[in-house]
Amino acid sequence: MSFPKITQENELLKNKLKAVQKEAELQQPPWEPSPKKQKIMTQGTATLFAGKIPIGWDNFGEIMNGGCTFLDKTLLISEFIECNSKVSLVVRPRRFGKTINLTMLKEFFSIPIHLDNEDYRRELFKDTKIMKERPDLFDKHFCKHPVIFLSLKGFDNCKTWSEMKVKLLGMLTTLYKNHSYIYDKLDPYEKKRFNQIRSEDENCKRIDDALVDLSKHLKDYHRSNCIVLIDEYDHPLDIAYRYQYYEEARGFFASLFGALLKSNDKNLEKALLVGVSRVAKPAGLNNLKVFPMHNKKFVDCFGFTEDEISILLQHNDMKCQLDDVRQWYNGYWVGNYLHLYNPWSINSFIDDGTLKAHWIDTGGTKAIKDLLWNSTEDFKNNTLTLLKGHAIKIGIMEDIDYNMLTQKVDQILWTLLYYAGYLTKNENDELCIPNMEVFMEWQGWLTNSNWIQ
Template sequence: MKNLPLGMNTLAKLIKQNCVYVDKTQMAWQLICQPGAFFLSRPRRFGKSLFVDTLKEIFEGNKPLFKGLYIHDKWDWTQSYPVIKIDFSDGTLQTRESLDRRIYEILFDNATRLNVTLSKGRDIPGTFGELIRFSAEKYGTRAVVLVDEYDKPILDNIENRDTAKIMREGVKNLYSVLKGQDAYLQFIFMTGVTKFSKVSLFSGVNQLTDITIDAQFGTLCGYTHHDLQTHFSKHLDGIEQEEIKQWYNGYYWLGETTVYNPYDILLFINKRAQFRNYWFETGNPSFLIKLFQKNRYFLPDLESPVVTEEILDSFDIEKINPLTLLFQSGYLTVAHTFTRRRRMMFLLKVPNLEVRIALNDHFINGYTDLVNEKIGIQDNLYTCLENGDIDGMLKVIQRLFKSIPWRNFTNNDLADFEGYYASVIYAFFCSLDAEVIPEDIDNHGQVDMTVKLGDQIYVMEIKVVDGTNADKLNCNPALKQIQDKGYADKYRGIDGVTVHEVGLVFSKASRNLIVF
């Protein structure tokens, strides 16, 4: 049984230590057969760095590493190319001075490896231009430029917009060289988490082809289920395949199949098949949560949003779209595509159980600040939902909002809008892995939320009123709307299912549930 490639981003180390390697060289061969410039966006820890290193080994002509792999008898190994590799994955850079210093270090380290002497005292564009030209002249062939984590200096500072803009200009100063050096370049490959708009960053790169959403390269990073059945069959022997799928599969960038995050699978095997949030725990979505709060984002809208390709591939510091950030960071993925008014549209979804539970846990923390109390509330809420205990569920919801610290509402009007209460309730239900249908539509209109757990169905409407005295209300207006519109009718008559109508009325003044 082969070893697991835990924490390995270099092909040579992986092959020489007899580790499992899922062959991606067919797609590499498709890319490099002719000169070109390509860009790929994938979430963190998805195998981007390993693929970049694989390209490096191919262009440098290290044929023995590829014995038994697809490309072994396809590539002309007699021709090698000077490879310039730029990698920003190490450390965090927070000033333009530190960024420029790192860039100089990277350029001169490449020059040393390629045995090229660069002029000293030139600016970054001049130095990078020299490195490309001198490398091509020394090797007698055009150079290859591979850029890994191209956007990390920007993303590390995304919570400070001014600093992020400064870092963006710093890396743009580097990448702008590529267009002018086209005659000396054989191939360019850039990868990162986000795709910044061409105007803000990529205007200096000539004819950059984005393969992020491309059926040919949908499985370029990640493991397919077939990969698990073939390469990891011994490691996963006796483990329920459907549960692995439910937890970790589901990422999709077009093509024939979905993929798993490699980091999840390798850690899952290494931890003796413990189902946990391996990939999610390595990230920090705090900026995302703050962005959602600031924009008063209605969390139920995360359930199956429909967007254009423009939303998916354009990331701007000046105007960050939450859905763009969620997609490019891996918290949403493509469910399927369709055409509307001659435009390609994308239906998005949360990829799997790991992301659904963990992301909504973070939303709960951000929207309520109930980090310590959260698990107890979740346990009680789940028990009530599972048993059809409406009175118990409503008391849990009331206790939930009573527990939210008042400081959460300082200098904001979150408690004044209906969407806040719906968002908190939605996040709690999703964190329990209940099936949630926001804005559930029938021929009479749409109810705010339908929640399904086991054989229990809860049809819910939410209202927010100004006062605190429930006695002044003639009735429960939320429940009345459900009954008058017959929102629950479509679920009645289903064998073995109990349907509940739940009207929730919140008070702006008390910031809690007052009628149910």
């Protein structure tokens, strides 16, 4: 008869131990600010924190603390704050610095669990443009908002909708675990729902409410509206199209994003979504403002400018190769006045010193490849014109959907190629191939399709 008592006492002891561990975790010493390891260089509009080249690094905090090279894009923070749109979508080609920028926004806005760690955050932004030019924003917004940061990368192997839902639930579980500190403030029903997500319960219903619920809990806990940052927003629908469960995924993400970003003003401060294509524009979000590459907003926040390339090459003793670098990697015409370079290509060139096609699109071309086989003779003739170095006058569609991919094939294909970075617009609003690197991609890619001779 004593065994149940011992078991009960052990259970109570175990719970007390967990509580002590949790309290100790929350009271751990704050992170120590790490002095900048980079040399600061300026030229024109560019500020460079000069260090080692960050190949494969995409986290702002790790780059700054790791002594890596960082071209200062911190004025994105002020542009984001002062943008008239509450919910913004920035579309840029792959490997254009989108993830680094989102993690930078997270470091700026998010409220540290340990208040003393604000010093650590402030050190990350020491000597940056935002601190020098807009110190007022630190008083109003720095470490003042709870942040919901969700990266939708990593669905490549999800061949069914069930597999995608399991993967997504895992992402939501991680997100909830990151905010476990709010748990004790929830009511019993909220705790039950919170635990279902946090424990990755596959029987959990209505996971499409998980983000809007979290925004409410964070607002109630911090008494401050949430900043929402979504990376690779379009990736899941691209995969769903590839494996033919697009409608199921589309309906779910419309509900997930709609609940969080529409009619949620009491919990939402602002939101920024980034991705490659407008094909997967979230359904029902009529409050979403889209900023493509030809829009002047956020124009120099993604990609490298001419001043930035010049100072980067100077730091690496490669300034003499500037003309060759321009020919190979320059050419993305943005905002009707500025040329940009792909950061991945430049960093890879500096890392190995070879002028070649470093930019390889590792995903997101399934729709393009499918459409190539159904393109018209007119499309093929225009492609030959492009490969001869000429521009073509073709309109880009504003909003398309995967359901439209069997309609207006040529126009949709040009649109996909433009947003994916295979084309850019010139000063005359014509489409052209941006540079030698992308030309090499076109040549090899289309030759393999058997209809370019």
